[in-house]
Amino acid sequence: MGVDRANQRPVLAISMGDPSGIGPEVTVRALADRALRSRARCVVFGSIKPWQAAAEACGIEPYWWQCADQEALVEAAHVQDVVVVDVAPDAPGPGSAREATKAAGSASFQYVERAIEHVRTGKANALVTAPINKAAWALAGHGRYAGHTELLASRFRSKRTRMAFVAPQLRVMLATAHVPLMHVSESLTIGRVFETIELGAELCAQLGIASPRIAVCGLNPHAGEGGMLGEEDGRVIQPAIRLAQEQGVDAKGPFPADTVFNAALEAPGRPAPQFDLVIAMYHDQGLIPVKLLAFDSAVNVTVGLGAIRTSPDHGTAFDLAGRGVANAGSMLAAIELAIRLASARADEGVSCPRATTSADRPGK
Numbered sequence: 001m002g003v004d005r006a007n008q009r010p011v012l013a014i015s016m017g018d019p020s021g022i023g024p025e026v027t028v029r030a031l032a033d034r035a036l037r038s039r040a041r042c043v044v045f046g047s048i049k050p051w052q053a054a055a056e057a058c059g060i061e062p063y064w065w066q067c068a069d070q071e072a073l074v075e076a077a078h079v080q081d082v083v084v085v086d087v088a089p090d091a092p093g094p095g096s097a098r099e100a101t102k103a104a105g106s107a108s109f110q111y112v113e114r115a116i117e118h119v120r121t122g123k124a125n126a127l128v129t130a131p132i133n134k135a136a137w138a139l140a141g142h143g144r145y146a147g148h149t150e151l152l153a154s155r156f157r158s159k160r161t162r163m164a165f166v167a168p169q170l171r172v173m174l175a176t177a178h179v180p181l182m183h184v185s186e187s188l189t190i191g192r193v194f195e196t197i198e199l200g201a202e203l204c205a206q207l208g209i210a211s212p213r214i215a216v217c218g219l220n221p222h223a224g225e226g227g228m229l230g231e232e233d234g235r236v237i238q239p240a241i242r243l244a245q246e247q248g249v250d251a252k253g254p255f256p257a258d259t260v261f262n263a264a265l266e267a268p269g270r271p272a273p274q275f276d277l278v279i280a281m282y283h284d285q286g287l288i289p290v291k292l293l294a295f296d297s298a299v300n301v302t303v304g305l306g307a308i309r310t311s312p313d314h315g316t317a318f319d320l321a322g323r324g325v326a327n328a329g330s331m332l333a334a335i336e337l338a339i340r341l342a343s344a345r346a347d348e349g350v351s352c353p354r355a356t357t358s359a360d361r362p363g364k
Contacts, residue, residue, distance in 0.1 A: 009040050010125040010342035011078065012335065013118035015111040016046025017130025019091040020104040021316025022326040024054035027130050029328035030335055032060050037081040040339045043074065043124060044084045045114040047091035047107060051084050054094050057324035069114070075123075087114050095322020105136030112148065116155045119307050125342040126308035127152075128334050131316045146178035152302055152309060161304040162199050164277075165286065165313055166207070166337060167294035169266050171277045172286040173200045173303065184282045185232055188219065193240035193279070199303045200277045201249050206341055215260050215275040216241055216253030217285060223254040237281075253279075261289040287313075296329035299337045308341045310334040 017023020028051060031042055044051070048066055055062065065080040067073040069087045077083040091107035112132065118124045129148050137143060145151040153161045164173040175196040176187045197214055204212035216237060217223075220230030227234055237254040244251040253260070257280065264275040280286025290298050291313065298313040312330035320326050 008346070010339055010346065011041045011043065011123065012126050012128055012338055012342070013115040013124035014042055014044045014128045014335075015108070015115040015130060016044055016051065017111070018104050018108045018133045018136055018316045019047055019050040019088075019093060020097045020101060020136075020321060021094065021131060021133065021318055022321050023108075023130030023132075023316065024050045024094050025058060025321065025324065025326045026312065026328040026331040027051075028055045028060055029058055029326070030332040031082050032058075032063060033332065034063075036332070036335060036339075037063070040335070040342075041078060041080070042082045042335075043078070043115075043118060044082065045069075045087050045111045045118070046084060047088045047111075048084060048086045049089070050091055050093040053322070054324075057094065057322060059324070074118075078123075085114070087111055093322070095318075098318045100133045100135035100139060102136070102139040105133065105138070105140035105142065108132045109137055109140055109142050112151065113155075116152065120155065125345070126310070126338040128331075128338050129309065129311040130331065131312060131314060133316045133318075148309075148311060149177055149302055152305055156305045156307060158305050160195050160199065161302055162196055164200070164203050164301045164303050165290045165298050166203075166301055167290055167298035169293045170261065170264060170290060171204075171207075172261075172290050173203065173277060173279050174283060174286050175279060175281050177283055179282065181282065181284075185219065188232060188236050188281060190236055190240045190243065193237055193281075194243045196279050197240065197244040197249055197251050198247070200279055201244075203301065203303045204276055206344065208344070209276050211250065212276040213274065214244075214249065214251040214277050214279060215255055215264055216251055216279045217257040217260055217281050218254035219281045221256070221258075223256045251279075257281075257285050265293070296327045297333050298330060299334045301337070308338055308345070310338045310341075 064082040066084045087110050088107040119127045163177045218233040224230045224233030233254045241251050264273050264278045300311040300313050302309040312334050
C-alpha cells in the first residue's frame with residue numbers, strides 16, 4: 001500500500017545546522033514552498049530565535065508551529081506540516097559570528113542528536129541535516145566525529161556507511177570521505193572498495209535504477225598506467241571490481257578519474273550516459289565534478305545506515321549568514337529526495353509514523 005497523503009505523509013526530522021551559518025535560512029526558505037509542505041510533515045530541531053531571524057532576513061511570513069523541546073509537545077505538534085522545536089533557546093543567530101564558535105557547535109550538535117533520536121525511535125521516516133561546522137563541533141567537545149557521517153554511523157551502529165552525492169546530472173559515491181589525502185592509499189582495501197561498489201548498487205536500487213551500471217575510478221593518474229604510476233589500482237581496486245562482478249554487479253574500471261565522469265554525465269544534447277554511478281576513491285576526486293556541475297542542486301546521501309539521511313552538499317557559509325541571500329536549492333533538493341526515498345519505502349511496505357490527531361494530544 002502506498003503512502004496515505006492525508007494521514008500518512010512521510011515525517012522528516014530536520015536538524016537546523018549551525019545557527020550562526022546559513023542552515024536556518026536555507027531551511028526556512030526550502031520549507032516555505034507550500035507544495036513541498038503538502039507532501040510531508042517536517043519536525044525541525046533547532047532554536048526559535050535564529051529561525052525567526054532567518055525568516056525575517058528573507059522576508060518570509062510565519063508558516064510553522066513552534067514548541068519547547070518536550071516530547072509530549074513535539075508528539076502533539078506532529079499534526080502540523082512544519083514544527084520548529086526549540087532545542088537550544090540561547091543559541092547564537094545567523095551572522096552573529098563569522099567563524100566557528102563553541103556555542104554554535106554545541107547547539108548544532110544537540111539539534112542533530114535530537115533529530116537522530118526522532119528517527120531511531122520510529123517517530124520520523126527520514127533525517128535531513130542542514131550544514132554544521134566541524135571546527136565548531138570540536139570546540140564544543142565533539143571533535144571525535146569528523147562530521148555528520150561519522151556521528152550517524154555511531155548512533156545507528158552501522159559498520160559500513162558511505163557518502164554519496166545525487167545530482168540531476170551525476171551520481172557519485174566515495175570509497176573514503178574525511179581522510180587526509182596522504183592517508184587515502186593506506187585506507188583503501190579490497191574489502192572497502194568492494195563494499196562501496198555494493199552500497200552503490202544499493203543506492204541505485206533505492207533511486208529506482210533496477211540494473212545499475214557502475215564506473216569505478218582509479219586512485220592514481222591514468223588509473224596507475226599499468227603500475228607505472230602506482231600499484232593500488234591493480235593491487236586493490238581491480239580485485240574489488242572482480243569481486244563485485246562475481247556478485248552480479250555491473251561494475252567496470254578502474255578508469256582514469258579525469259575522463260570517467262564525462263561518461264556518466266546526463267545533460268541535454270549529450271549522448272546517453274554509459275554509467276549510472278561513479279565510485280570515487282577520495283573526497284575531492286568525487287566532489288569537484290559534483291560541485292562544479294550542481295553546486296545548488298546536489299544532495300549528500302548517507303548510505304548503509306538502515307535509515308534515510310540526506311543533506312545539502314554545501315557548508316555553513318558564515319560570510320553569507322544573516323543577509324537573506326543564501327541559495328536554498330540544495331536544501332530543497334535534499335528534502336525532496338528524502339520524501340521520495342521515504343515514500344518509496346512506504347510503497348515497499350515500510351510504514352510511516354501515524355500523524356497525531358487531536359485525540360492524541362495531552363489532556364485528551
